Amino acid sequence: MSFKKTALRGLAIAVAGSLALTACGSDGGSGDGGNVTLKFTWWGGDERASRYEQAIKLFEDENPGIKVQTSFAAFPDYWTQRSTDATSGELPDVFQMDASRLLEYAGSGLLLGFDDYAGNQLDTSQIDAELLSSGEANGELVAIPTGTNTLTLMYNPDLIEELGLEIPDWDYTWDEYFAFISEVTAAGADHSPRVYGADDPTMVWWLFMQHLVQQGIEPFSETGELNFTEDDMREFIDSAASLRAPDDQFFPAERTEQLDPLGGFTNGEAVMEFHWDNFIHNYSHDLGSDNVQLMPVPTGADGQKHMFFKPTMQLSMGANTKHPEEAALLVDFLINSPEAGAIIGTDLGVPASAERLDALEIEPGSLDERVIEYQQRARDEGYMTATVPFQPEGFGAVETEYVEVLAAEFGFYRIDTDTFVQRWFSEAGNHLVR
Amino acid sequence: MSLTHEASRESANSTPARRPRNGRPPRRGAETRAGYAFLAPWLLGFITLTAGPMIASLYLSFTNFHPIRDWGWIGFDNFTRLFDDPRFMDSVQVTSLYAVVGTPIKLAAALAVAMLLNNRRRGQGTYRSLFYAPSLIGASVSIAIIWKAMFNDQGIVDEIGQFFGMKPGGWVGNPDMTLPMMILLAVWQFGAPMVIFLAGLKQIPNELYEAADVDGAGPLRKFFRITLPMLSPVLFFNLVLETINSFQVFASAFIISGGKGGPANSTLFYTLYLYQRGFGQGQLGYAAAMAWLLVIVVGIITLIFFKTSKYWVHYGGETR
Numbered sequence: 242m243s244f245k246k247t248a249l250r251g252l253a254i255a256v257a258g259s260l261a262l263t264a265c266g267s268d269g270g271s272g273d274g275g276n277v278t279l280k281f282t283w284w285g286g287d288e289r290a291s292r293y294e295q296a297i298k299l300f301e302d303e304n305p306g307i308k309v310q311t312s313f314a315a316f317p318d319y320w321t322q323r324s325t326d327a328t329s330g331e332l333p334d335v336f337q338m339d340a341s342r343l344l345e346y347a348g349s350g351l352l353l354g355f356d357d358y359a360g361n362q363l364d365t366s367q368i369d370a371e372l373l374s375s376g377e378a379n380g381e382l383v384a385i386p387t388g389t390n391t392l393t394l395m396y397n398p399d400l401i402e403e404l405g406l407e408i409p410d411w412d413y414t415w416d417e418y419f420a421f422i423s424e425v426t427a428a429g430a431d432h433s434p435r436v437y438g439a440d441d442p443t444m445v446w447w448l449f450m451q452h453l454v455q456q457g458i459e460p461f462s463e464t465g466e467l468n469f470t471e472d473d474m475r476e477f478i479d480s481a482a483s484l485r486a487p488d489d490q491f492f493p494a495e496r497t498e499q500l501d502p503l504g505g506f507t508n509g510e511a512v513m514e515f516h517w518d519n520f521i522h523n524y525s526h527d528l529g530s531d532n533v534q535l536m537p538v539p540t541g542a543d544g545q546k547h548m549f550f551k552p553t554m555q556l557s558m559g560a561n562t563k564h565p566e567e568a569a570l571l572v573d574f575l576i577n578s579p580e581a582g583a584i585i586g587t588d589l590g591v592p593a594s595a596e597r598l599d600a601l602e603i604e605p606g607s608l609d610e611r612v613i614e615y616q617q618r619a620r621d622e623g624y625m626t627a628t629v630p631f632q633p634e635g636f637g638a639v640e641t642e643y644v645e646v647l648a649a650e651f652g653f654y655r656i657d658t659d660t661f662v663q664r665w666f667s668e669a670g671n672h673l674v675r
Numbered sequence: 676m677s678l679t680h681e682a683s684r685e686s687a688n689s690t691p692a693r694r695p696r697n698g699r700p701p702r703r704g705a706e707t708r709a710g711y712a713f714l715a716p717w718l719l720g721f722i723t724l725t726a727g728p729m730i731a732s733l734y735l736s737f738t739n740f741h742p743i744r745d746w747g748w749i750g751f752d753n754f755t756r757l758f759d760d761p762r763f764m765d766s767v768q769v770t771s772l773y774a775v776v777g778t779p780i781k782l783a784a785a786l787a788v789a790m791l792l793n794n795r796r797r798g799q800g801t802y803r804s805l806f807y808a809p810s811l812i813g814a815s816v817s818i819a820i821i822w823k824a825m826f827n828d829q830g831i832v833d834e835i836g837q838f839f840g841m842k843p844g845g846w847v848g849n850p851d852m853t854l855p856m857m858i859l860l861a862v863w864q865f866g867a868p869m870v871i872f873l874a875g876l877k878q879i880p881n882e883l884y885e886a887a888d889v890d891g892a893g894p895l896r897k898f899f900r901i902t903l904p905m906l907s908p909v910l911f912f913n914l915v916l917e918t919i920n921s922f923q924v925f926a927s928a929f930i931i932s933g934g935k936g937g938p939a940n941s942t943l944f945y946t947l948y949l950y951q952r953g954f955g956q957g958q959l960g961y962a963a964a965m966a967w968l969l970v971i972v973v974g975i976i977t978l979i980f981f982k983t984s985k986y987w988v989h990y991g992g993e994t995r
Contacts, residue, residue, distance in 0.1 A: 317955065318934065324957045328742035349743050495848035498938040499827050634744070638956055645935065646762070653850055653939035664761065671958070 277564045278308045279571055280333035284319035288526040289588055296581040300574045307567050315502070317645065320637065327351050332559025334568040335575075338384045339554055340375060340629075341637035346557070347378030348634060353558040354381045358569035364577055367594040375552045375629075384555035385576055388590025391550050391616060391625070392451055393518040393535045394418075397528070400436060400512045404428040408513075408536070411622070415539045418442075419484055425512050426490045437492040437505060439513040441485070443478045444648035446640045448515055448538070452477050454549065454627045455541030465633035465673045471662050478651075478658045486654055494652030503527055518612050519553055522588045525608055533608075535615040537624055546624040550616075553590025587612040635672035642668045736963035743957060753964035763965070765940040766948035769854065773944065774921040777858040782913055785865035789872035790902075803873070810866030819860075819930035823847055826856050847931070850941040857942060860927055868913040875909030876902070907988045915980050922973050925950070945969060 283293060290313050297309045314322060320342065326332045332351060346352050359365045359382060365373055368386065376384035396408055406428055409417050422438030429436025442448050453460045458469050484490035492505040505511030507527035516524070518535055525533045540546050556575060558568045574581055579600035582592055586609045592598045603610045619625055647665055650656045656664070711718070736753055740746045757763050788806055792799060812818055825831045828845035836843035846852035883901050892900070903910075925946040928936065936943030936951065945965070953962025 321954045324742045325954060345743050349745075351743065494938065495845070496828075498848035499845050501933055641956070649935065649937050650939050655850070655939045672956075 276306055276308070277567045278310055279335060279564060279567055280310050280312075281335045281571065282312045282314075282319075282322075282333045283337040284316045285313055285337075286315075286523045286527070288523050289313070292585050292588055296575065296578075296584045299578075299580055299584070300571060303574075304567075304570065307570070309571065317641065326559075330561045332561055334562040334564060335556060335558055335571050337554050338557040339637065340552055340632045341640060343376070343384055343555065343557075344378055344632070344634045345637070347381075347383045351560050352378075352383040353560045353562055353565055353568075354383055355385065355558070355569065355572075356382055358565065362566055362569035363573040367577055367596045369593070369595070372552060372593055376555050384557045385572055386552035386555050386590075386593045387576060388519070388553045388587070388593045389550040389616075390517040390519045390553040390590040391548055391619065392447060392515060392538050393521075393615065394513055394515055394538065395506065395521060395524055396513045396534055396536065397506065397509070397530070397532070398534050399530065399532050400509060401425070404432065404436065404512075408534075411536055413539050415480065415541075418539045419481060422484060422513075423488075423490045429512075434510050436509075437511045438490065439492060439511050439515075440497070440505060441481055441491045441648075441652065442515055443481045444644065444651060445515055446643040447517075449474065449477055449643070450630050451538055451548070452541075454630065455543075455545070455547045460630045461633045461636070463631060463633070465635065467669070467673070471666055474662045474665065475658055478661060482658075494649075497652070517551070517553065518615055519587055519590045521608050521612060522586070531608065533611075535611060537619055537622075545626065547627040548619060548624045549627040549629045550625060551629040552593075591616055633673060635669075638672035639665070639669045642672070732963040732966060735960050736967050738960045739958070740960040740963070741957045742959065746960065749960070753961050754968070756961070757964065757968065762940060762943065762948060766936070766943045766945045769941065769943055770922060770924075770945040772854060773858060773861070773924065774918060777861045778914070778917045778921050780858065781862045781865050781917060782868055782910070784862055785868035785913070786872050786906075786910075788865065789869045789876060792869075792873060793876045803870075806869060807866035810864045813860070813864035814926060816926070816930055819927045822856070822860050822927070823931045826852075848938055850937075850939040853931075853938060853941040857924075857928060857931070861921065861924070868917060871909055871913055872906070875906045879905045904989050908990055911980070911984055911988045915977055918976060918980070919973055922946075922969065 281293075281297070283289065285293075290311075293311065293313075297311060301307065301309060313319075319337075323332065323336065327346070327349075338346065338352075355363060355365075355376075363385070365382075365385065372386050372389065373382070376382055376386055378384075398408070401408055404425060406421075406424060409421055413421075425436065425438035429438075450460055453469055453473065456473070458473065460467070460469055462468060481491075492511045496510070497505060500508050500510075504514065506514035507524055509528060514524075515538070521533055521535065525531055537546055537548060556572045558565060558572070562568050575585075577594045577597055579597055582594075582597035582601055585592075586601070586607075591613055592601065601609070603613060642665060646668075647656070647661050651658075651661050737748060737750060738746055739749050739753070792803055792806070826846040827833070828848070830845065830847075833843055833845060846856045879902065883905070884897060887897050887901060923946060924944050928942045928944045928947050929950070932938075932942045932947075934947075934951070934955075936947050946969075949962045949965045949969075952958045952965065
């Protein structure tokens with residue numbers, strides 16, 4: 242055998258080998274004969290995962306030709322994965338979308354429009370027109386809202402009773418809230434484990450949004466400019482200054498770090514926490530108690546709460562999907578199907594689909610009942626007077642900077658309010674302006 | 676007939692006959708080509724998976740590349756921005772401290788254990804494997820998780836500390852104690868340098884120690900005058916390798932801090948911050964600039980090691 246021949250053969254083997262490796266990487270999405278595999282992914286905890294898995298099983302039974310491959314991750318990791326998917330053109334066929342990222346993804350043409358499928362595979366007639374329009378970008382429908390949620394103060398009545406205290410009334414103010422935190426922290430000092438009132442609410446980005454709305458400020462303009470100043474942020478953060486060092490009334494950052502991925506509230510060491518109302522399912526599951534109750538945010542300076550409904554989350558299709566019709570069918574099932582609704586309940590918000598909401602059999606005393614009644618009462622009391630703040634491109638990134646990066650350093654007193662504010666504004670410049 | 680015999684006969688008969696008088700091997704070109712062909716799988720991997728991406732990242736470091744949003748050429752902006760970035764400074768500080776403190780401790784531990792294992796005794800092989808085991812599993816995800824649990828409030832370290840009347844508390848939530856915890860995790864994985872030290876120790880001629888014994892040298896003197904100088908090439912090798920390794924620590928910090936680099940940036944290692952910027956925030960241009968800065972700095976440090984090595988590294992047979 243000549244050397245030349247050996248060389249050529251060697252090269253051939255090398256090329257064949259590398260081709261084989263490439264083949265491993267390509268997605269063998271579909272087989273022939275009507276068998277289609279869809280990828281569906283979401284953020285959330287175990288509780289949500291088990292609901293989705295059950296609903297997906299039902300979908301597969303109803304549509305024998307379609308298989309659904311599922312995966313999920315925690316919120317921050319979820320977006321890391323999606324941006325990597327986006328770079329390689331491998332976004333899932335169907336995935337959970339958030340308004341804070343919608344314009345970014347839609348603006349780069351990463352989402353497939355629903356316009357060709359609405360009315361065919363996907364029924365959008367059951368969704369309130371205004372809510373549905375929250376899924377539009379550049380005049381095209383690219384995301385379908387799953388439901389609505391609103392901010393709430395979740396509290397643990399059993400723990401509060403154990404400490405011999407009483408939760409404030411619904412018309413409480415920010416000052417009354419802070420006073421109650423101090424009361425709980427004092428009463429919980431001898432409790433085992435030690436119990437605190439709550440985390441520092443000024444480190445929650447969406448409460449800052451709520452605070453701005455209560456001041457009559459629409460945080461962002463449609464072009465992504467800021468309508469609030471450094472002073473606005475400083476004032477909000479300093480409003481809780483008396484509860485920080487040296488008195489340390491808030492749940493300690495050291496402890497939060499150790500409990501991760503749980504938190505003070507879900508570990509039964511803090512009696513309250515602000516969050517979106519649909520998180521009651523996750524929180525109740527993590528806490529191991531059904532007795533988690535909801536109340537509205539504190540009243541603003543003008544005596545009004547100025548609360549708003551937000552599309553909880555949305556479902557989008559990756560522009561790279563090879564099976565748009567089946568994907569749209571899956572979205573329709575997850576949004577509209579009453580059977581799926583019975584499984585999902587209010588975990589994705591109070592259902593957007595009127596048909597599903599009507600069909601939802603609410604067990605008395607259930608978490609679903611609590612969420613729906615909470616939203617109803619907030620509406621009846623006249624709290625829901627504002628609209629959800631506009632979320633420009635980069636909103637998700639500046640939120641992350643606020644709650645993940647700066648709040649983590651602030652909680653350990655490594656930076657002061659001025660540094661916090663100055664660094665946020667400097668980073669916002671990188672994220673908001675294209 | 677054995678194969679070797681046939682092969683040797685063939686070479687005896689045919690090759691010399693074809694070989695020209697000047698002794699040059701025939702058809703060198705063909706042989707070279709065959710060499711490259713056999714190299715091809717590796718070369719293909721190197722070009723497509725290492726060299727190509729590196730060149731791409733060099734280009735990206737001068738852009739504000741973002742996987743989703745518009746991007747373009749921005750010159751040296753990424754590099755200048757780095758020095759105004761407080762978290763970047765934090766990450767440089769954490770990583771430097773880790774390298775400067777962790778590497779010498781790890782090497783000292785490796786050398787100490789290697790010297791213990793160098794003496795002949797029963798079960799020597801078992802001990803060697805046992806001490807090497809942490810290096811095999813130490814980089815794994817499960818160890819990082821166990822490490823975190825050990826150093827939590829009421830974790831085993833806290834319990835043992837309390838038994839002895841100390842109050843160590845949880846190290847995981849304490850920004851001042853997380854770095855020592857990470858260094859401990861690194862030191863524990865001293866197996867790889869230990870094995871190399873052990874090989875080096877076996878190379879030291881016994882006559883040197885015998886001569887020293889005759890001259891009445893104590894163990895300390897023997898260590899500093901014989902062992903250390905004779906071991907210096909191995910020490911040099913380990914030092915360079917471990918220093919570079921310590922700049923690249925990622926997985927353990929990622930797991931222990933949940934990818935956040937917390938508490939209060941105390942485990943924000945350089946590579947972790949790079950990952951956060953690049954993949955968490957999509958600022959891949961910025962992350963590429965960070966990566967290249969790391970390459971340059973590690974290169975300079977290695978160069979310094981090599982330049983200073985002539986003053987303290989002694990190679991056998993060298994006359995100075």
